[in-house]
Amino acid sequence: MDLTLRVWRQKDRNAAGALVTYPVKGISPDMSFLEMLDVLNEDLLIRGEEPIAFDHDCREGICGMCSLFINGRAHGPEKGTTTCQLHMRHFKDGDTITIEPWRAAAFPVHKDLVVDRSAFDRIQQAGGYISVNTGGVPDANAIPIPKSVADKAFDAATCIQCGACVAACKNASAMLFVSAKVSQLALLPQGKTERKTRVENMVAQMDKEGFGACTNTGACAAECPVGISLENINMLRSEYILAKATSENL
Amino acid sequence: MSWFTKTFSSTIGRKIVMSITGLFLCSFLVVHLIGNLQLLASDGGDAFNVYSAFMGTNKVIRFMELILVLGFVFHIYDAIVLTRRNKSARPIDYAEQRPQENSTWSSRNMGLLGTVILVFLIIHLYNFFVPARFGGLDTVSIDNEVYDNLYAEVIYAFSQWWYVLIYVLSMIALAYHLIHGFQSAFQTLGLDHKKYTPFIQKFGYAFSILVCLGFAAIPLYVFFFF
Ligand code: HEM
Ligand code: SF4
Numbered sequence: 001m002d003l004t005l006r007v008w009r010q011k012d013r014n015a016a017g018a019l020v021t022y023p024v025k026g027i028s029p030d031m032s033f034l035e036m037l038d039v040l041n042e043d044l045l046i047r048g049e050e051p052i053a054f055d056h057d058c059r060e061g062i063c064g065m066c067s068l069f070i071n072g073r074a075h076g077p078e079k080g081t082t083t084c085q086l087h088m089r090h091f092k093d094g095d096t097i098t099i100e101p102w103r104a105a106a107f108p109v110h111k112d113l114v115v116d117r118s119a120f121d122r123i124q125q126a127g128g129y130i131s132v133n134t135g136g137v138p139d140a141n142a143i144p145i146p147k148s149v150a151d152k153a154f155d156a157a158t159c160i161q162c163g164a165c166v167a168a169c170k171n172a173s174a175m176l177f178v179s180a181k182v183s184q185l186a187l188l189p190q191g192k193t194e195r196k197t198r199v200e201n202m203v204a205q206m207d208k209e210g211f212g213a214c215t216n217t218g219a220c221a222a223e224c225p226v227g228i229s230l231e232n233i234n235m236l237r238s239e240y241i242l243a244k245a246t247s248e249n250l
Numbered sequence: 251m252s253w254f255t256k257t258f259s260s261t262i263g264r265k266i267v268m269s270i271t272g273l274f275l276c277s278f279l280v281v282h283l284i285g286n287l288q289l290l291a292s293d294g295g296d297a298f299n300v301y302s303a304f305m306g307t308n309k310v311i312r313f314m315e316l317i318l319v320l321g322f323v324f325h326i327y328d329a330i331v332l333t334r335r336n337k338s339a340r341p342i343d344y345a346e347q348r349p350q351e352n353s354t355w356s357s358r359n360m361g362l363l364g365t366v367i368l369v370f371l372i373i374h375l376y377n378f379f380v381p382a383r384f385g386g387l388d389t390v391s392i393d394n395e396v397y398d399n400l401y402a403e404v405i406y407a408f409s410q411w412w413y414v415l416i417y418v419l420s421m422i423a424l425a426y427h428l429i430h431g432f433q434s435a436f437q438t439l440g441l442d443h444k445k446y447t448p449f450i451q452k453f454g455y456a457f458s459i460l461v462c463l464g465f466a467a468i469p470l471y472v473f474f475f476f
């Protein structure tokens with residue numbers, strides 16, 4: 001297939017960027033979207049031009065490194081798919097494809113299509129963990145957890161921190177990400193010890209990073225590659241309300 | 251900052267305020283609509299005028315009016331703060347966007363819909379509330395007592411096509427505001443349960459359409475049939 005790409009090029013954090021048009025030829029429909037970009041980058045290298053910088057690592061949909069806002073959608077047009085798992089067969093020969101970085105004040109563009117997502121790391125560091133004390137390993141089966149609760153916690157734990165929720169939200173809100181991290185731990189007995197302080201600190205950090213507020217549009221869950229549900233956001237809120245009303249933190 | 255101000259200036263806290271005030275405003279809409287329906291009684295406006303005199307003088311109602319003003323003030327204040335914050339959370343917009351693929355139009359345009367409602371509210375207060383409360387209406391006598399004739403003022407306003415048009419368009423905006431807002435308010439409070447959420451969503455949808463249809467029907471009826 002032959003395609004026309006409009007790609008956001010930006011030299012560094014402080015430079016102004018712009019969409020640049022590139023033709024790409026001879027793309028196989030079996031290639032992934034990133035492989036298609038690899039082909040273009042090889043062309044650029046041969047021509048002595050700077051290749052396009054984009055994030056990727058596992059290329060099998062589990063690490064959350066790949067991003068890209070493709071034709072107006074986070075991770076492209078397919079539901080439940082990361083960009084590395086998006087195949088070119090979902091496009092047509094002759095298509096023009098617009099490729100932009102995640103857009104959010106909290107995710108500054110580092111270079112071209114690479115954005116700095118360390119705001120997510122700082123939110124995690126604010127409370128997205130459990131403090132495990134040393135000692136003998138307790139028997140896992142000694143703590144009964146209802147299957148439905150374990151399932152919900154597991155579903156929340158599948159968040160790969162890609163940031164598509166922020167990218168897709170009209171408010172660049174990080175609520176889906178934060179809610180996945182909060183409910184994953186709040187649901188389980190091991191996470192309950194720190195649950196109030198955790199939600200208070202993580203929400204405070206989320207606000208500090210400059211993410212927007214949630215308007216319940218649902219765009220995040222619709223675009224999340226692993227299907228984190230809106231239920232988590234509502235759980236985050238009830239956790240937050242409970243914590244603010246009853247925690248000892250002033 | 252105290253824990254209290256911290257809570258209610260967080261993004262989640264501000265939405266909690268918007269949710270509670272929004273639901274309170276919904277309850278006010280019901281009371282207001284029931285009052286308005288008296289305009290359609292064929293008694294030359296007696297019931298409506300007696301009712302509006304009661305609403306203007308009763309101590310409990312006057313107190314609730316104060317709460318209502320505060321409800322609007324907090325709702326609008328936090329709407330402005332959050333909408334501005336949300337705009338600055340994405341300083342550079344996408345060149346190409348397809349939001350229709352992942353969310354409803356009303357959910358993305360609450361600020362726009364709210365602004366239409368606010369403009370309507372100002373016109374509405376200026377036309378009816380200000381003369382009713384601060385004078386300027388003709389009087390009418392009902393059962394040997396003198397009442398302000400708010401009824402005549404309303405019927406006159408509703409005889410002008412452009413006023414009816416503004417009214418109906420504003421009610422459409424309100425309907426869309428509530429189609430998203432009603433169920434959203436429950437989510438904002440973290441009230442979400444497999445058993446009840448589907449009912450809240452259906453109820454909110456029906457509520458939004460019925461209430462706004464009820465309001466819009468009155469000027470239309472007056473314009474075409476009085
Ligand atoms: C009778 C009048 C009104 C009613 C019944 C009403 C009701 C509601 C409700 C129930 C919500 C949902 C709250 C939530 O998601 O938690 C809402 C949201 C909102 N309202 Fe109103 N509202 C009214 C007037 C206004 C006005 C005058 C404005 C603006 C100036 C406004 C602006 C907004 C905005 C921007 C939101 C979305 C907030 C967000 O999700 O970020 N509303 N409203
Ligand atoms: S919630 Fe979904 S979209 Fe958001 S960071 Fe996690 S995996 Fe990505």
Ligand code: FES
Nearest residue numbers: 059063064066084
């Ligand atoms: S590169 Fe790892 S999820 Fe796409």
